[in-house]
Amino acid sequence: MDKRVLRERMRKKQQQLRRRKMMKLGGYVLAVILIVVFIIKGIILPITKGISGKDADKPVQVEADADKTTDTGETETAKAEEEEGAVRMPLATASHITKASDMTAGWHEDENGKWYQNYDRTYYAGGIQEIDGKTYSFDDDGYIQTGWVSDGFDDLYFNDDGSYNPEKHKTRIALTFDDGPGQYTDQLLDCLEENNAHATFFMQGINVGDWESTVQRMVDIGCELGNHSWDHPEATLQGISDEAVIEQFQKTDAALEKASGQRSTVARAPYGAAGEREFQLAQKPFFMWSLDTEDWRYMDVQHNIDAVMNGDLTDGSIILMHDIHEPSVQAALQIIPQLVEKGYKLMTVSELAAAKDVELQYASYVDFWDSSLAKGLVAGYDGPLLASDSSDGSSGDGSDISDGSQDDGSGEDYSDGSEEDYSDGEDYSDGSEEY
């Protein structure tokens, strides 16, 4: 072979090698670029997002999504369904929670709290939702709520892990107001409504015609209509004929129905004087009280406040006041927010009965204390007669799990099971006292 041919071949070979080298290098460069992109996109970005939350640069795609979905339609849907339960909100709209483009369905936590991501890339917000057999409450931003949460009139307790605790309830008491309605009653209704509280009004039929819109409002805000006879006969119900007793209740019910479309569901006898005969004639459950403020006797705002706030507010108590007296209503305007603030739940007498598993009968009710239920003193209670163990000394400040009744022995007053105490009329019917 001659040298020239040899040199030519060498040159071609070198060219080939150089080309291969270039291709290899190109491949390396491409691989390195791909690896760098992968690291940034797959690892670094998610980490910075996780750390700095909303401050991390937002992917353009998410911003576009947000523009599309945070219109009014979305919020309207959320509001409409708030009453029933949580709604599913698209994650793309959630600028306040950690962007979860790389997160999986399930529970997540950021500096604002715990939230839940669904498989369809939504989160729960603005209501109550069952997840894996437990019930949770989500705020409007999608974070779980703990402690007391109001669900309409009800107060529900959620544990530290966000799960609902059905065992826990507030200390439940019933405020009752007699002898109205009157000129101060509307003010009282304002206060009840503002505090998400209910009360029972034992009204005299003779007063109803002048305050029909007030009675309608009682119904509208969840208060209970009680029948306190037509005109509070001084002879007491026990001193008048069967026909007269029936008329006292029927005329009052007719007036209530005309005012509000509803009859009374419960009754209270003038002077508390009633027995089996009156229960059957009126065909209603009759209510006494466990705490008498004696507001009509003192006619003093501070006396009334002290009588309630320092009184026995055991879970299941029934408190007696009179909304025809100004000092009573003025006191109630302070008592109601104070009780709510202290964690009490103010219910109607029928709500209290239902909360205690009592099916109301045509009988007399004094209180719904657990100790009274346990002693078998409460008609229509078929639940377990628990041993009346008051050793746990529940403080009654409204914030405990309040099954521990604080029976201080005053329950003895009613424990002979006799209704005679209230039916002989002696205590309340001397005419000088109001009730």
Ligand code: NI
């Ligand atoms: Ni009365």
